[in-house]
Amino acid sequence: NEMLNKENPKVLLLASPNNPTGNGITPEELDVLLPNVPQSTIVIIDEAYASYVSSDTSYIKYFVDKYPNLIISRTLSKFYGLPGVRMGFSFVSKGMEKFSKYSNKYLGYHRISEDIAIAALKSDAHYRNIAETINEDRRLYEEEIGPIPGFKVYKSVANFILIKYPIELKDKLKAAFSEKGYVVKFMNEPDIDSHLRITFGRPEQNKAVREIIKAIAQQ
Known part of the structure; x- marks a missing residue:
């Protein structure tokens, strides 16, 4: 709380699991932290390695519904071993919906990458x-x-x-x-x-x- 109040950041980035320590933030810990973050601060939770923890993603809906300043992002580069397709996905709260409206031509992927990504997700x-x-x-x-x-x-x-x-x-x-x-x-x-x-x-x-x-x- 002291650091948030002092710095008043525009963006708070949390890596879970963290690199290089490998430890993660539990949903219970997030539910303690996030109420103390001002809604004017965008919170991005980088879950690049989260699929190694569990296949359970039920907690994500709870958090994006509860906190309007939250984005939870994942990539196919780690767990799915597909860094070459440059694909990922995010869960965004209603307050962050503007980020879901970016055109894919600005994000550097195409139909073949999409097909590979969908096939990987179906092979969980x-x-x-x-x-x-x-x-x-x-x-x-x-x-x-x-x-x-x-x-x-x-x-x-x-x-x-x-x-x-x-x-x-x-x-x-x-x-x-x-x-x-x-x-x-x-x-x-x-x-x-x-x-x-x-x-x-x-x-x-x-x-x-x-x-x-x-x-x-x-x-």
Whole structure:
């Protein structure tokens, strides 16, 4: 509340799940936050990774009906693996209906992209199976890497995971990943420069990455 009152922002952008931490905002938490945002502030909730959390979207209608300054946006680039079609969709409240009237010629997509997007949305069961596999890999990271002294596995609901590691192992970890041909994001930003962000691959790839981490940690 203090920050909102001080800054009086035109737009409040919330990422859920957040990148790179992977944590999300629950509907219960949103219902505490949103009443404190002035209606003059447009609230955009970026749910690019939300489909990894759950297939339940019932909460969306509740929020867009209740809060007239709300836009909830999603993309097909992450969960559906279609960054090339440049497609997404949004749920807008009645107060934000002007955003639903943009012509597609200004948004850079065409009929073929639309057909691909609709086909992907109709194949949700296939993608849900992939999400369940990722859920299992998240659990394995937490079980295998979390207990290692000096390491911390952050709770994630996305298709990636953030891990804190002892900074003195950074060069060894980088060399080990490079030797095995794995590309892992080593964070360089302040406060998280001792963290790495791992995007989940196939189960066998995820296992190999965990084995690399454990081998370096045991040296």
